[in-house]
Amino acid sequence: MSARVINPMICHGQIEGALAQGIGQALMENVAFDAESGQMLSASFMDYAMPRAADLPLHYEMDFIDVPAKTNPLGVKGVGEAGCVGAPPAVMNAILDALVGFSKISHLDMPATPRRVWEAIQKAKA
Secondary structure: OEOOOOOHHHHHHHHHHHHHHHHHHHHOOOOOEOOOOOOEOOOOOOOOOOOOHHHOOOOOOOOOEOOOOOOOOOOOOOOOOHHHHHHHHHHHHHHHHHOOOOOOOOOOOOOOOHHHHHHHHHHHHO
């Protein structure tokens, strides 16, 4: 992030929450609908996988560059979406990098659930 940091603890918390959202989107969150009726099948948190603390890294390494923003007199910016925008493509690219030995795998749809990754590997082996 580049802007004036007023409260580093709050900024770290907002970024870690946004990273959790982005990692969850890439690995587990899936809105499912019945093909015939259009009925939503993942309408509650009983059916919709959402990341929990155990699903996420224990530590995130981040740093701030204190450069005041030029768009307001305080020189501040929001940080809430900084993690959720970059996390899904970073996670998906990491998975594809890990599967580089399977030359037929060049794309995976999100969420990259274990089943989807396994199916892609099985298809690439065939």
